[in-house]
Amino acid sequence: MACWQAAVRDADGLILVTPEYHGSVSGVRKNALDLLGFEELTGKVAGLISVLGGQSNSNALNDLRVTLRWVHAWVIPEQVAIGQAWKAFDSEEKLLDDKLGERLDRWAESLVTHTQKLRG
Numbered sequence: 001m002a003c004w005q006a007a008v009r010d011a012d013g014l015i016l017v018t019p020e021y022h023g024s025v026s027g028v029r030k031n032a033l034d035l036l037g038f039e040e041l042t043g044k045v046a047g048l049i050s051v052l053g054g055q056s057n058s059n060a061l062n063d064l065r066v067t068l069r070w071v072h073a074w075v076i077p078e079q080v081a082i083g084q085a086w087k088a089f090d091s092e093e094k095l096l097d098d099k100l101g102e103r104l105d106r107w108a109e110s111l112v113t114h115t116q117k118l119r120g
């Protein structure tokens with residue numbers, strides 16, 4: 001457990017991905033965050049992604065955003081929900097939807113830019 005906490009403490013930015021389970025963050029993802037606190041997360045920049053079996057929506061992402069605000073992390077406004085994840089990737093695990101790929105590129109760019117701005 002110390003490993004997980006130290007890894008987050010040492011990171012400048014965080015990529016947090018969750019499956020959507022029953023319209024929210026998965027229990028495992030929430031539990032992993034509950035093992036962290038202000039010490040690890042305050043001032044940290046985070047980017048959020050969700051994967052869903054159904055259509056894309058923002059339910060899990062919104063809930064994750066609330067949790068991170070609670071511990072004073074900075075979550076970038078861009079976010080990506082990968083709907084119908086079972087058919088979103090080819091056999092080499094590449095995204096099939098070019099527009100979704102471009103959205104992910106913009107999301108990654110924003111995460112890097114905001115991490116540099118907020119963390120110096």
Ligand SMILES: Cc1cc2nc3c(=O)[nH]c(=O)nc-3n(C[C@H](O)[C@H](O)[C@H](O)COP(=O)(O)O)c2cc1C
Nearest residue numbers: 019020021022023024051052053054055084085086
């Ligand atoms: C307990 C459970 C609840 C789920 N709830 C949702 C849901 O609310 N909305 C949705 O689109 N998919 C839902 N799914 C499908 C997962 O989001 C989907 O399988 C996900 O892409 C990959 O998670 P997995 O690797 O744990 O299956 C659910 C799956 C499980 C196992």
